[in-house]
Amino acid sequence: MRYIDLPEHGGPEVMQLAEREKPQPASGEVLIKVVAAGINRPDIVQRMGFYPPPPGASPIMGLEVAGEIVAVGDGVERWKEGDTVCALANGGGYAEYVAVPASQCLPVPKGLSLVEAAALPETFFTVWSNVFDRAGLKAGEILLVHGGSSGIGTTAIQLAHNFGARVFATAGSAEKCAACEALGAEKAINYKNDDYVEVVREATGGHGADVILDMVGGDYIDRNIQLAAKDGRIVNIAYLQGASVQVNMLPVMLKRLTLTGSTLRPQSAQVKAAIAGALESKVWPLIDEGKIRPQIAATFPLENVADAHRLMESSGHIGKIVLTL
Incomplete structure (x- = not known):
């Protein structure tokens, strides 16, 4: 799969498009074929070397994605292959495939594209x-x-x-x-x-x-x-x-x-699952009704991730910046 490698820490130019084997879903996880991945400030801090991934998390940047589930691990009951979801990742979002805990997936709200849905989870x-x-x-x-x-x-x-x-x-x-x-x-x-x-x-x-x-x-x-x-x-x-x-x-x-x-990424799967449940019951209906909508400032293809990071660091945008695959 294609992914964004971070061979060293530094400015946007250190990120490189690379190839590696796609991950496999562990027990309780799903494998998502990524259509879009949101960019967030923690990605910038990780790239600069000041926000290392927590133990066990993917070293690849990217904390939120939307796409299609293409494989499910043992013990996953709610989701199946072919479902489209958005998900909070523990890392690994800047890639064509990412494995995430099934409990951190949410359905794509009515009326939203996958690009818009990718801008939801982290924020x-x-x-x-x-x-x-x-x-x-x-x-x-x-x-x-x-x-x-x-x-x-x-x-x-x-x-x-x-x-x-x-x-x-x-x-x-x-x-x-x-x-x-x-x-x-x-x-x-x-x-x-x-x-x-x-x-x-x-x-x-x-x-x-x-x-x-x-x-x-x-x-x-x-x-x-x-x-x-x-x-x-x-x-x-x-x-x-x-x-x-x-x-x-x-x-x-x-x-x-x-x-x-607080910071979100190091928190337990149980805490994140509880937040996902609250969002689905209390906030997702408001998105379905069109009362809340993610604000997309710009999209960039995966290979132009450096330009996306430069825009984020300029603070010249309003809303979210999203990578497309």
Whole structure:
């Protein structure tokens, strides 16, 4: 099979199209013939050498795919050869074939192409587990999403809006802010021009944000603490601007804040299966009804993966970038 090899760590140019034997599904796994694979920020970090695959995972990049099941391992009951699915992979997505746990597969929602379906798993698993499971966002609460025009951001805005929250977002251009508001954000703040702490405080009558989803870090860490409402929850899923800062922690105590965060890839198959079940029962019907839709910024053929990574690193896109095979 063709796949993207990573013979060394570095810039996009280190990735190479190569050939190897296709994997075989182990017990509890299915083998997917990949039609499309989503690109995510962890792929960039892995390519640079800072996010090694967990023990037992494929060293090949790629954490989400869509395609056709062509083989099933022992013990798999739900899926059969010929089924089309999207799946959260533990690695191996940048390839013509990938073996994934059957419990991490989901049906392709009605009306979505396989390219669109490939853009679902990583971001929807991440947003659901962090915003709804860890932070416990409820209808009527206020959510602030940093990086609102990213794949994570566009997913979080749509999910929170459809579940009855008031949503605010930050983004870096007028075009990106407009996209956030079109997806359901009450107000998107251009962080280059305005102070999001002041804007959200004013818009909420001084209440602040009940939940903040942050992948920026850096000086946002202290500002998020300032903005958080009483009993607020701040969830970090990345630290693009750095994780080491000096912070006044007194408001954490005085406002009874919860600071938390997570990464998805190292979590157990049982945890991922539980997230998949929640998504299928609570979110997939909304996608079927057309109320939520993945935002596709661009597609690239597998052999042009370096260009796809360059676009991701430029942050010039809105939504998801997808490889096609």
